[in-house]
Amino acid sequence: MICDNLKTIYRQIEEAAARTGRDPQSVRLVAVSKRQGPERILEALNCGQELFGENYLQEAREKIEQLGDRARFHFIGHLQSNKARHAAELFTMVETVDRLKIARALDRHSGSLGRSLDILLQVNVGREPQKAGVLPENLEELAREVATLPSLRLRGLMTMPPYTTDPEESRPFFRSLYQLARELRDKGLLSDKSQVELSMGMSRDFPVAIEEGATLIRVGTAIFGPRS
Numbered sequence: 001m002i003c004d005n006l007k008t009i010y011r012q013i014e015e016a017a018a019r020t021g022r023d024p025q026s027v028r029l030v031a032v033s034k035r036q037g038p039e040r041i042l043e044a045l046n047c048g049q050e051l052f053g054e055n056y057l058q059e060a061r062e063k064i065e066q067l068g069d070r071a072r073f074h075f076i077g078h079l080q081s082n083k084a085r086h087a088a089e090l091f092t093m094v095e096t097v098d099r100l101k102i103a104r105a106l107d108r109h110s111g112s113l114g115r116s117l118d119i120l121l122q123v124n125v126g127r128e129p130q131k132a133g134v135l136p137e138n139l140e141e142l143a144r145e146v147a148t149l150p151s152l153r154l155r156g157l158m159t160m161p162p163y164t165t166d167p168e169e170s171r172p173f174f175r176s177l178y179q180l181a182r183e184l185r186d187k188g189l190l191s192d193k194s195q196v197e198l199s200m201g202m203s204r205d206f207p208v209a210i211e212e213g214a215t216l217i218r219v220g221t222a223i224f225g226p227r228s
């Protein structure tokens, strides 16, 4: 079933990319495996999916240790600075950096591990008080600070727009994230000008996100079904 779901999603990625003249290879699928057992990740791995997203550090750690280095993981949950060392060890990208304290902690631990870590800044484009993410007007200042940290590579932006059942309602938020990322790139604040990462779009709205420029889509339910 997981293989069929993945096939369907890859087909939808191709269709959405085709609608806007994008190369479907420029969109990477992050299979969100939070609250799914390691056997389900293994099933996805066996159908060729190698990139996964996890929200909870302890849970992710157990799975990552069991699965070894066949799979790569992005951290997409809320991070506390006292957990930064584990995050720097376990993940190839942290998508949810939204304050300097976390960025500094990740930088320090990545540095001591002798590596550099790809990160995204999470932006609260919908200005929802309960949601994580830096507000758009504070983004540039945070990016300027983060860009100076030697062991982090600021690759782009991530967002989670307000919940809605109509994917079209997410479009303006995806569009603003794209604009914000372009501004950062033009100001020289991203580590790779030619490959700006935009993580946006989930099960219900990823085709719209691809039309608006997503390079990373985070899809859970549509692959694995409901979470336990």
Ligand SMILES: *Cc1c(COP(=O)(O)O)cnc(C)c1O
Residues within 6 Å of the ligand: 032, 034, 055, 076, 077, 160, 202, 203, 204, 218, 219, 220, 221, 222
């Ligand atoms: C759970 C989660 C997802 C996946 O959501 P689905 O609706 O299951 O596709 C994507 N992004 C983040 C940040 C999440 O927490």
